[in-house]
Amino acid sequence: MAYNDTFIRACRxxxxxxxxxxxxRQAGRYDPDxxxxxxxxxxxxxxxxxxxxxxxxxxxxxxxGVDAAILYSDIMNPVASIGIDFxxxxxxxxxxxxxxxxxxDVARLRPIDVEGDLSHILETIRILDxxxxxxxxxxxxxxxxxxxxxxxxxxxxxxxxxxxxMYGEPKVWFQLMDKLGDMxxxxxxxxxxxxxxxxxxxxxxxxxxxxxxxxxxxxxxIERIFREISHLExxxxxxxxxxxxxxxxxxxxxQADVIGLDWRVAIPEGRRRTDxxxxxxxxxxxxxxxxxxxxxxxxxxxxxxxxIQSPGYIFNLGHGLFPEASLDKLKExxxxxxxxxxxxxxx
Ligand code: CP3
Numbered sequence: 001m002a003y004n005d006t007f008i009r010a011c012r013x014x015x016x017x018x019x020x021x022x023x024x025r026q027a028g029r030y031d032p033d034x035x036x037x038x039x040x041x042x043x044x045x046x047x048x049x050x051x052x053x054x055x056x057x058x059x060x061x062x063x064x065g066v067d068a069a070i071l072y073s074d075i076m077n078p079v080a081s082i083g084i085d086f087x088x089x090x091x092x093x094x095x096x097x098x099x100x101x102x103x104x105d106v107a108r109l110r111p112i113d114v115e116g117d118l119s120h121i122l123e124t125i126r127i128l129d130x131x132x133x134x135x136x137x138x139x140x141x142x143x144x145x146x147x148x149x150x151x152x153x154x155x156x157x158x159x160x161x162x163x164x165x166m167y168g169e170p171k172v173w174f175q176l177m178d179k180l181g182d183m184x185x186x187x188x189x190x191x192x193x194x195x196x197x198x199x200x201x202x203x204x205x206x207x208x209x210x211x212x213x214x215x216x217x218x219x220x221x222i223e224r225i226f227r228e229i230s231h232l233e234x235x236x237x238x239x240x241x242x243x244x245x246x247x248x249x250x251x252x253x254x255q256a257d258v259i260g261l262d263w264r265v266a267i268p269e270g271r272r273r274t275d276x277x278x279x280x281x282x283x284x285x286x287x288x289x290x291x292x293x294x295x296x297x298x299x300x301x302x303x304x305x306x307x308i309q310s311p312g313y314i315f316n317l318g319h320g321l322f323p324e325a326s327l328d329k330l331k332e333x334x335x336x337x338x339x340x341x342x343x344x345x346x347x
Contacts, residue, residue, distance in 0.1 A: 001133045007068040008135050011198060011235035011257050013279050013312030019304060019341035020067035021334050022137070024239075024260075025320030026060040027072045031327055033059060043088045047073055050123040057128055057136075063327065064334045068135050068198070069128065071191075073121055075141025075202055076149065078187045081117035082109045082179070084150060092154060099153035101161070103172045112183045114190040122194040129195030137237075138196035140187050142203035142225075143180035144218045145241070150176075159208050166217050173217065181221040185228045192234050200237040200260070201225065204319075207243035207262075215250050223254060230255040237281060242319055248273035263288075263318035267306040279312030286317040289325050289333075296329065297336050304341050315341075 007020035029035055034056060037046065046052050056072040076086050076094045086096045100106060114122065128136050144162075149155070151162045166173045188199050206218060226236060239260030240247055251259065252275045261270040261282035270280055288299050300315070307313035315337045321330075 004067055004134045007314060008197060008235060010312060010314045011237070011279050013310075015311055017342060017345060018338050019307065019313060019315050019345070021315040021337045022066040022068040022070065023060070023064075023317055023321050023330065024070070025322075026064065026066060026070060027056050028321055029323035030321055030325040030330070031059060031063070043074060044077075047077060047124075048120050050120055050127055053120075053124040054127040054131065057124070058131065061132070061134060064331050065338075066134070066334060068137050069132055070200075071121075071125060071128070071136060071138045071196070073124075073139075075139070075146060075204075077121060078112055078114075078118060078140065078183055079146060079150065081112045081114070082183055084109075086149075094149045094154070096150060096153045099161075100147075100150040100176065101165070103169070103175075106172050106176045106179065109176075109179050112186050114187055118187070118190075122190060125191060125194035125196055135197035136195065137198045137200055138188075138191040139200040139202055140184045140191075142201045142206065142218075142238075143177050143184065143221050144206045144209070145202060145204050146180050147176055148205050148208075159205065166213070170217075177218070177221040181224055184225050188225075188229055189232070192229075192232055196234060198235040198237065199229070200239055201256075202239050202241070203244075204239070204241040207241050207245075207247065209247070211246050211250055214247050219250055226255040235279075239281075245270070245273070252277055254278075258312075258314065260316070261318065267303060267313070268309065271310070276310070279314065280307065281314040281316045283316070283318040286319055286321055286325070289321075289329055293329060293332060296333055297340075300333060300337060301340060304337065304344065308341065308344055 006016050009016050010020050053072045057069050061069045086094055089095045148159055148162045151165055235257040237258040238256045242262045245265035257279055258281050259274055259278040263283045263285035267280055284303055288296055
């Protein structure tokens with residue numbers, strides 16, 4: 001099968017005949033075959049078996065016909081290598097028994113050893129590089145989002161302890177940002193060396209910050225991450241997560257290629273707020289997938305019409321797929337995005 005590079009072309013704002021589509025969290029519980037695998041293995045157990053992790057990564061590519069694969073892994077995987085014990089608990093998410101709260105806790109964090117501790121993940125990437133006919137996206141969690149799990153010890157709505165450290169112990173906070181920044185840079189470089197064709201930095205929860213706090217406490221590390229991988233040719237995506245529309249104007253100097261938008265900011269507005277610097281990825285509200293198919297298509301069509309106003313648009317959701325999503329609807333949506341955009345791009 002010929003290699004499908006539509007996704008990479010769109011990341012680079014090159015012309016395409018048809019829009020690329022992929023879905024955040026496209027490998028997951030909405031798929032009955034994935035649920036069957038999960039009866040026998042936990043997420044972390046799947047990640048430790050490269051053949052199985054590669055198989056799970058390939059499932060949505062085969063079933064949905066998406067234009068990119070995303071590595072089956074979790075943003076928490078690299079933190080094991082810096083000395084954090086965690087588990088992914090069903091229906092909760094990442095849980096850490098001994099959260100990071102003090103200067104000593106931060107000082108104890110080790111540098112990441114990707115080859116030593118995460119060789120199974122690099123092996124999964126190498127297998128996928130051989131098998132895929134679409135680009136493989138790999139990823140890391142961004143420092144604020146990772147820090148929120150390390151400090152809170154579990155998913156949070158308020159980020160109260162995270163903000164308490166940020167405001168109350170800024171020196172400790174910046175040490176933590178530096179260490180997590182180093183971790184992310186080394187991990188993304190190793191992923192690219194193993195064969196990743198694009199990388200995405202997930203900052204899922206950073207929308208919890210005001211624009212000025214984001215600029216002061218988080219953005220310098222994000223800028224450093226992208227600067228230190230900017231010499232690599234693979235496209236780089238920053239996803240500032242949900243409710244991050246007000247942060248967009250602060251991102252214009254980022255050495256990234258693509259910005260992910262959630263559904264609260266329309267595509268043209270997202271482009272405007274970032275001075276048209278980036279290709280744009282998004283932004284259908286994932287919960288629109290609960291609607292009848294006709295309405296899903298209507299909303300997708302409106303987004304596509306906006307997306308194709310200029311080169312550099314990738315169809316996706318505004319956040320990750322949820323477990324109750326329907327495989328059939330996703331397949332129909334993927335076909336619709338391809339068919340409709342092929343015609344619209346010709347016009
Ligand atoms: O298909 C893909 O997108 C690739 C796999 C992937 C997973 N996690 C697997 C996973 C990716 C890209 C992630 C990233 C991730 N993990 C993020 C950023 C993306 C986002 O949604 O904002 C975050 C915040 C996490 C942390 C995390 N891991 C949460 C909040 C949860 C959900 C807990 C739950 O049970 O609902 C997880 C667990 C997790 N990671 C699952 C999957 C498929 C679901 C549980 C499972 O199948 O075992």
